[in-house]
Amino acid sequence: MTNSLKFSEKYSTMLPTALRVAALVVTLAGTLLAATPATAQSDALQDANQLFKQGQFERALERVDVYLKGKPKDARGRFLKGLIFAEQGKPNDAIKVFTELTQEFPELPEPYNNLAVLYASQGQYEKARSALEMAIRTHPSYATAHENLGDIYAKMASQAYDKALQLDKSNAAAQTKLNLIKEIFPGSPRPAKAAAAKPEATKVAVATSAQKPPVPVVKSPGKAAAPAAKSAPIKPAAKPSNNPDEVLSALNRWAKAWSENDVPGYLAQYATDFKTPNGESRSNWEAQRKARIAKPRKIQVDVDSPKVVFSDSGRVTVTFRQHYRSDALKVSSTKTLVMVRAGDKWLIQQERVGG
Numbered sequence: 282m283t284n285s286l287k288f289s290e291k292y293s294t295m296l297p298t299a300l301r302v303a304a305l306v307v308t309l310a311g312t313l314l315a316a317t318p319a320t321a322q323s324d325a326l327q328d329a330n331q332l333f334k335q336g337q338f339e340r341a342l343e344r345v346d347v348y349l350k351g352k353p354k355d356a357r358g359r360f361l362k363g364l365i366f367a368e369q370g371k372p373n374d375a376i377k378v379f380t381e382l383t384q385e386f387p388e389l390p391e392p393y394n395n396l397a398v399l400y401a402s403q404g405q406y407e408k409a410r411s412a413l414e415m416a417i418r419t420h421p422s423y424a425t426a427h428e429n430l431g432d433i434y435a436k437m438a439s440q441a442y443d444k445a446l447q448l449d450k451s452n453a454a455a456q457t458k459l460n461l462i463k464e465i466f467p468g469s470p471r472p473a474k475a476a477a478a479k480p481e482a483t484k485v486a487v488a489t490s491a492q493k494p495p496v497p498v499v500k501s502p503g504k505a506a507a508p509a510a511k512s513a514p515i516k517p518a519a520k521p522s523n524n525p526d527e528v529l530s531a532l533n534r535w536a537k538a539w540s541e542n543d544v545p546g547y548l549a550q551y552a553t554d555f556k557t558p559n560g561e562s563r564s565n566w567e568a569q570r571k572a573r574i575a576k577p578r579k580i581q582v583d584v585d586s587p588k589v590v591f592s593d594s595g596r597v598t599v600t601f602r603q604h605y606r607s608d609a610l611k612v613s614s615t616k617t618l619v620m621v622r623a624g625d626k627w628l629i630q631q632e633r634v635g636g
Contacts, residue, residue: 326358338365356386363395372399383415388612390420397429401436409433419612421573422566424559525589528597528620531627532584539582544571552621552628581606596621596630 329344342365349358363378376399382392393416400409410433416426438458445455531550538546548567557566574580587601596619603616619631 326361329358329361333361333365333368336368338369341365342369354385356382356389360392363392367395367399372402375399383412388419388614390416390423390426393419394423394426394429397426397433401433406433406437406440410437422558422569424561427569523591523597528589528599528627529587531620532587532599532601532618535629536582536584539574540580542574542580544574547574550629552623552630554621555629556631558632579608597627 325344325348329341329348332338332341332344342362345358345362345365349355349362352358359378359382363375363382366372366375366378376396379392379396379399382389383396386392393412397409397412397416400406400412410430413426413430413433416423417430420426442455442458445452449455535547535550537543538550548570555563557563561569581604583604585602585604587599590598590600592598599618599620601616602613604613605611614634617633618629620627621630622628
């Protein structure tokens with residue numbers, strides 16, 4: 282298995298799998314934190330981010346420390362500091378930073394994900410699993426955390442099959458399963474080592490989710506209509522009706538279906554050409570949503586202060602505050618839906634966290 286973890290670059294660990302770390306850094310503004318004004322402090326953070334991407338970790342750390350002197354609680358600067366520590370081969374310092382971020386900003390999934398990668402690099406797979414489950418609970422559509430959790434399960438399964446074979450070398454079933462895992466994740470573990478910096482390869486994992494996580498929650502502005510049975514093919518209307526009430530009714534149907542654990546009704550609110558948040562297949566995305574919506578015994582999704590903006594392309598953009606509550610989680614965030622008309626309905630073509 283490959284041992285590369287994705288911060289902004291590749292980061293090798295003892296875990297024989299491709300765990301990825303969210304490279305959030307300066308894009309971590311949004312609804313959680315007010316935008317940083319153009320000051321000497323913000324310049325220091327921008328400088329630190331550029332130095333980090335160039336692999337100049339010592340200088341990046343100096344600049345981020347300058348920034349944090351004026352804003353010691355700022356999540357963006359602290360997140361970047363955690364990434365720098367990890368790249369410098371200081372996992373315990375990085376773990377301390379990300380742990381404090383999960384405590385102070387429990388709605389953000391990225392620090393949980395990064396904690397999991399660091400724990401996995403130390404062979405602490407149970408802690409890694411718990412951290413990833415928290416990331417997914419905070420942000421159910423966070424594909425990076427789902428992928429990492431699958432890799433953690435595979436590693437734990439590999440260890441269990443190894444143990445079974447130690448106890449019973451004739452266990453053909455365990456050998457077959459172990460071989461299958463090794464076939465999926467070829468390669469052998471290597472010691473943790475920071476790879477050479479490649480700024481052009483920088484990848485921001487769920488960049489928009491840096492704003493308060495995309496956890497579902499909606500206060501219906503009006504009475505919700507019955508859930509739609511099935512999404513119809515997109516047919517551009519000759520003269521689209523720019524009626525905000527129709528859009529808000531569609532928004533309420535979506536929120537109502539989600540609140541009632543009505544999976545078919547919820548999925549029916551999405552257009553056939555819906556762009557999945559992380560580029561996964563529609564079937565995989567639907568499977569994730571079914572599992573997340575059906576699991577909690579009670580969900581309440583409320584939408585506050587929706588703003589409807591029509592465009593010349595026949596689409597409409599709806600931005601609102603989403604409030605999600607379940608047995609295990611309570612979180613609010615800003616969400617944006619891009620909707621298209623399908624017959625006499627407005628369906629969701631794209632959704633993201635933030636404005």
